[in-house]
Amino acid sequence: MVLERYDPLVDDAAAFRAACDRPLPSVVRVNTVKTTVERAMRALDEDGHGYERADWLPELLRLDSDSPGTSWPYFHGWLYGQEEVSALPALVCDPQPGERVLDPCAAPGSKTTQLAAMMDDTGTLVANDNNLGRLSALRSNAERCGVTNLVVTNQDARNLSLKPFTPAGSDEQPRFDRALVDVPCSCEGTIRKNPDAHDDWSLGHVQQIAGIQREILRRAVRTTRPGGTVVYSTCTFAPEENEAVLDAVLAEESCELVAFDVPLDTRPGVTDWKGEEYDPSVELAQRVWPHLNDTGGFFCAKLEVTA
Amino acid sequence: MSDGPGEDFATYDERRDDADGTFEENRSQVFERLPETAADREVEGRPSREAVVDFWADRFGVPPETFDGYTFWEKGAGKLWAYAGDAPDAIDVEALGMVFLRVRQDHWKPTTDAVQRFARDASENVVLLDDEQAKRFVAGEDQDLKWDGDWGYLVVSHDLAGAVEPLGVGLYLYGELRSQVPKGRKRDID
Ligand SMILES: C[S@@+](CC[C@H](N)C(=O)[O-])C[C@H]1O[C@@H](n2cnc3c(N)ncnc32)[C@H](O)[C@@H]1O
Numbered sequence: 001m002v003l004e005r006y007d008p009l010v011d012d013a014a015a016f017r018a019a020c021d022r023p024l025p026s027v028v029r030v031n032t033v034k035t036t037v038e039r040a041m042r043a044l045d046e047d048g049h050g051y052e053r054a055d056w057l058p059e060l061l062r063l064d065s066d067s068p069g070t071s072w073p074y075f076h077g078w079l080y081g082q083e084e085v086s087a088l089p090a091l092v093c094d095p096q097p098g099e100r101v102l103d104p105c106a107a108p109g110s111k112t113t114q115l116a117a118m119m120d121d122t123g124t125l126v127a128n129d130n131n132l133g134r135l136s137a138l139r140s141n142a143e144r145c146g147v148t149n150l151v152v153t154n155q156d157a158r159n160l161s162l163k164p165f166t167p168a169g170s171d172e173q174p175r176f177d178r179a180l181v182d183v184p185c186s187c188e189g190t191i192r193k194n195p196d197a198h199d200d201w202s203l204g205h206v207q208q209i210a211g212i213q214r215e216i217l218r219r220a221v222r223t224t225r226p227g228g229t230v231v232y233s234t235c236t237f238a239p240e241e242n243e244a245v246l247d248a249v250l251a252e253e254s255c256e257l258v259a260f261d262v263p264l265d266t267r268p269g270v271t272d273w274k275g276e277e278y279d280p281s282v283e284l285a286q287r288v289w290p291h292l293n294d295t296g297g298f299f300c301a302k303l304e305v306t307a
Numbered sequence: 308m309s310d311g312p313g314e315d316f317a318t319y320d321e322r323r324d325d326a327d328g329t330f331e332e333n334r335s336q337v338f339e340r341l342p343e344t345a346a347d348r349e350v351e352g353r354p355s356r357e358a359v360v361d362f363w364a365d366r367f368g369v370p371p372e373t374f375d376g377y378t379f380w381e382k383g384a385g386k387l388w389a390y391a392g393d394a395p396d397a398i399d400v401e402a403l404g405m406v407f408l409r410v411r412q413d414h415w416k417p418t419t420d421a422v423q424r425f426a427r428d429a430s431e432n433v434v435l436l437d438d439e440q441a442k443r444f445v446a447g448e449d450q451d452l453k454w455d456g457d458w459g460y461l462v463v464s465h466d467l468a469g470a471v472e473p474l475g476v477g478l479y480l481y482g483e484l485r486s487q488v489p490k491g492r493k494r495d496i497d
Pocket residue numbers: 104105106107108109110111112128129130131134155156157158182183184185212216
């Protein structure tokens with residue numbers, strides 16, 4: 001079984017396993033492009049939907065029921081269904097109004113729409129995905145959320161071209177202030193939402209996807225300006241897809257890991273795994289184990305581009 | 308819009324805009340910016356930015372300042388996009404901001420999502436539905452309605468959380484309000 005692999009990394013293996021067996025509540029994020037948290041709560045009250053507000057992020061509401069999709073505030077694009085812990089990386093990315101921000105693996109857009117709201121729907125947000133079907137879901141989610149600062153592209157993020165943003169006759173390639181690199185992964189940490197998430201697990205798949213993650217993160221570092229921020233996130237536990245990817249990119253590109261605060265209980269990145277030793281700075285990354293905050297599993301790292 | 312309904316609405320009914328992608332007529336893969344005024348026009352039939360802002364103001368009373376800071380773009384024929392970011396003049400991407408208006412037809416038609424985003428301050432040709440009517444509207448049903456105003460495309464609203472909120476676009480013809488909520492946006496509200 002997949003989770004046993006990680007027993008040596010967790011402080012309380014029994015609690016870890018038990019948390020992974022419990023389902024997660026249905027959570028929505030209030031979309032502040034279109035409304036305020038107060039009005040969204042009032043609309044849910046009027047509709048008779050019960051909820052509890054997450055203390056670490058005021059926009060997150062844990063619902064009593066499972067069907068926010070058929071409520072008035074959802075129809076108005078005031079709510080976005082999103083797993084609680086997946087709201088973390090946008091917070092770490094911390095985009096500001098007016099900035100240029102890249103979301104290279106964006107579909108179906110939960111983090112894209114969150115970034116847009118944090119930017120007050122100003123500046124330029126580029127949302128890319130290589131899967132056209134998933135991109136169309138992103139487009140309708142973004143339009144329902146009323147997002148207008150968005151450019152949607154359909155490229156392989158491993159060699160994302162800035163050409164679409166280069167004026168004709170110029171070779172200026174405007175770099176980004178920030179990137180949120182939410183790569184495809186083996187999704188081990190989503191087991192509480194998808195009980196069959198581990199059915200197709202194989203080490204070969206983990207290693208193959210790690211190669212893709214590394215190339216996507218490298219390209220994001222290169223397209224971000226010196227001094228800019230790149231956030232790397234996955235919803236998986238495997239160090240091969242997390243610290244090992246950071247270790248490789250630190251060696252290849254001009255960037256360094258930086259410390260960051262989060263309003264959740266986390267553990268530092270691991271520096272050795274299965275006989276491999278990683279750059280000691282990978283400790284600055286943060287692991288969210290499901291039993292720590294009663295959420296899904298997550299991994300998040302913050303990098304600063306140095307040249 | 309004063310001589311009474313014309314035949315042309317019949318065909319518009321078949322058309323789907325918005326995000327469900329059932330109506331794609333992309334002659335060009337490139338987004339091209341609308342000219343500021345009619346005098347700057349280089350492409351036959353393309354409306355100016357000024358004409359678009361005037362349309363929202365004249366038809367729905369949407370204050371022109373609502374669109375300050377937005378650029379308007381056409382991709383394919385007649386599909387307009389409103390975008391708040393920076394971009395060069397002709398840009399080859401999948402989407403730029405949101406689809407907000409269908410033009411190059413006699414009666415310009417706003418999208419559901421554009422009305423929700425931009426028409427909160429609309430003051431003309433706005434019809435306010437009660438809760439039961441609003442539910443039928445978002446489920447995609449047509450319904451009989453008494454309305455003394457203009458026929459044609461209306462902003463359809465209801466009361467939610469202490470204020471009037473636009474739901475989308477309805478086509479009012481012959482005493483009937485026809486829901487224009489696109490397939491992918493229809494909902495059976497509890
Ligand atoms: C974890 S999901 C992204 C979830 C999204 N950020 C959100 O919050 O809704 C990873 C995405 O990466 C896309 N992807 C996989 N390989 C890619 C590649 N080489 N280039 C661009 N996107 C890729 C997948 O289609 C998938 O949509």
